[in-house]
Amino acid sequence: METVGFGLGLRHEHYEEILAAPGKVAWFEALSENYMIAGGQPLHWLDTFRRDYPMALHGVSLSIGSIDPLDERYLGDLEKLIDRVEPLWVSDHLCFTGLRGINMHDLLPLPYTEEALDHVAERVMRVQDRLRRRLVLENVSSYVTYAASELTEWEFIANLCKRADCEVLLDVNNVYVSAFNHEFDPVDFLRGIPRERVRQFHLAGHTNNGTHIIDTHDHPIIGGVWDLYAEAVRLFPGTPTMIERDANIPPYAELLAELDVARGIAERVMREPAREAAE
Amino acid sequence: MTRTNTGSLADLQRAFQDYVLVSQQGFTTAVRDTSKADRITLLEVYRDGYALRLIEVLTNDFPGVVAMTGPEEFDTVARTYIAAHPSRHPSVRWFGKGFADFLATTPGDATPAVAEMAHFEWALGEAFDSVDxxxxxxxxxxxxxxxxxxxxxxxxxxxxxxxxxxxxxxxxxxxxxxxxxxxxxxxxxxxxxxxxxxxxxxxxxxxxxxxxxxxxxxxxxxxxxxxxxxxxxxxxxxxxxxxxxxxxxxxxxxxxxxxxxxxx
Structure with a gap:
């Protein structure tokens, strides 16, 4: 079982509050691109917190599924950051973020086809060889289903893990959002992911437009996502958990309280009779 | 390892990006309606999100310009800049790099004082995270x-x-x-x-x-x-x-x- 525990995303809005209330989280997740810079305050704060907390690096621009060549300069910058942070693990998203040299700064979904699987698996292996570590890839929230898709998203991820020997950042909110948008059972998704491959959980809030949900990371986590989280803990016990908040960012204490909810659910699940009987 | 042909994956990605960037319509047949929403509504999430995300980046990087133009005019100018200068850097940190020159050289979009404000704010940003x-x-x-x-x-x-x-x-x-x-x-x-x-x-x-x-x-x-x-x-x-x-x-x-x- 993992012992990393419960963490939060490192956000500049909280720097002073983290200093004032040390030791409230077990680890932080830092957004890689925010720290791929030459110097100044962001790197000062990164180094300060890294001295006191384990950290994971989470990127948004690897564009592992793009048909553009891998961005070697980006990978070089990521390597330098990895050397600086010595992270718990390095994650990015299972998506493409643009092509023809353009970055859309969005996590665009891939078609779940054998062709895409071949393409992504080969690139994951190349990145892993370069970074000398397993890559942890996150399932994204998506809003469209491709007519061309031949596999479910979870079949695609499971096959990718097997082919490329990579790991999964299971974003429970994204499973919930995509299940609503594409009308599948989110528990089918969870059950389709190989148990030993899940390295980390994400939790977040979203915006429900009625006909579709948008992954906005600007609200507290809703009940349905907490329920799905409980199921995820049953299936992947002990997986490190963190909450992402990227907009409408509340005080640090408020996110700590939300993290306590996650802790409480995980502890409750671990005490469930069926689990105790099994262990 | 044998490389597979990425033809249809490539076509799909190009069409998706063009749909978001230049409103190319052909792509809509590549995605499905759901029982709750039609495909155009769903695709608009990406198109809206693209513009809003980058407007937010510019708003954060150029608060003085926003204070001069007001949010509505800023939104208009930002959308013109976004259309003319798609991001080519892995980090949105650099998206506003050409904004001041764009304001200075694009007729009708901003006064010289606004362009100077943008130059000042970008230079402050460069100093903020330059080499220590x-x-x-x-x-x-x-x-x-x-x-x-x-x-x-x-x-x-x-x-x-x-x-x-x-x-x-x-x-x-x-x-x-x-x-x-x-x-x-x-x-x-x-x-x-x-x-x-x-x-x-x-x-x-x-x-x-x-x-x-x-x-x-x-x-x-x-x-x-x-x-x-x-x-x-x-x-x-x-x-x-x-x-x-x-x-x-x-x-x-x-x-x-x-x-x-x-x-x-």
Missing amino acids: VEPLQAATVMTVAPEAWETISFTPLPSLRRLSFAHDVPPSWQRREEVEPGTLEAGPLAAPVPWVIWRPERVSNFRSLEPDEAAMLEAMIDGQPFPALCEALLRHVEEDQAAARAAGLLRSWVEEGLIASFSH
């Missing part, structure tokens, strides 16, 4: 042998930026949060005023420069030796005062932490 270098200490300068002053040259901090404004931009920028959005003004000046931005430690500084100081600073940035720095002052001060003025300016630059190192 410990400023030169006065005690180190004191160790320079007298004969070395004939050839000594100085290197400014990597964060140092020299700017010149025909409008009262930096003082106006300091009022950006005190005014109603859209009402901030930077009035025209009788003559352009030189400014310097630099970050000696973690906090950026900026201040205006006297004309003679600006001339000497330019010469220092060019890597010219100390005698040439004195010469740069001659258009502004008497010849017999140049060396003393140069020494005085140099001392203040060292004290303020503008200088990184020297060589001779």
Whole structure:
């Protein structure tokens, strides 16, 4: 079982509050691109917190599924950051973020086809060889289903893990959002992911437009996502958990309280009779 | 390993990107309706999100410009910039790099004062996360042998930026949060005023420069030796005062932490 525990995303809005209330989280997740810079305050704060907390690096621009060549300069910058942070693990998203040299700064979904699987698996292996570590890839929230898709998203991820020997950042909110948008059972998704491959959980809030949900990371986590989280803990016990908040960012204490909810659910699940009987 | 043909994956990705960037319509047949929403509604999530995300980046990077233009005009200008300058960097940190020049050169979109504000804010941003270098200490300068002053040259901090404004931009920028959005003004000046931005430690500084100081600073940035720095002052001060003025300016630059190192 993992012992990393419960963490939060490192956000500049909280720097002073983290200093004032040390030791409230077990680890932080830092957004890689925010720290791929030459110097100044962001790197000062990164180094300060890294001295006191384990950290994971989470990127948004690897564009592992793009048909553009891998961005070697980006990978070089990521390597330098990895050397600086010595992270718990390095994650990015299972998506493409643009092509023809353009970055859309969005996590665009891939078609779940054998062709895409071949393409992504080969690139994951190349990145892993370069970074000398397993890559942890996150399932994204998506809003469209491709007519061309031949596999479910979870079949695609499971096959990718097997082919490329990579790991999964299971974003429970994204499973919930995509299940609503594409009308599948989110528990089918969870059950389709190989148990030993899940390295980390994400939790977040979203915006429900009625006909579709948008992954906005600007609200507290809703009940349905907490329920799905409980199921995820049953299936992947002990997986490190963190909450992402990227907009409408509340005080640090408020996110700590939300993290306590996650802790409480995980502890409750671990005490469930069926689990105790099994262990 | 045999590489597979990425033809249809490539076609799909190109069509998706073109749909978001240039409203190419053919892509809509590649995605499905759901029982709750039609495919156009769902695709619009990506198109709306693309513009809104980048507008937010520009809004955060150029609060002084927003204070001058107001959010509505800023939104219009930002959308024109986004259409003309798609991001080509992995980090949104760099998306606004061309915004000031765009404002200065795109007719009808902004006044010269607004473009100067954008230049100022971008330079502040560059100073914010430039390479960290410990400023030169006065005690180190004191160790320079007298004969070395004939050839000594100085290197400014990597964060140092020299700017010149025909409008009262930096003082106006300091009022950006005190005014109603859209009402901030930077009035025209009788003559352009030189400014310097630099970050000696973690906090950026900026201040205006006297004309003679600006001339000497330019010469220092060019890597010219100390005698040439004195010469740069001659258009502004008497010849017999140049060396003393140069020494005085140099001392203040060292004290303020503008200088990184020297060589001779």
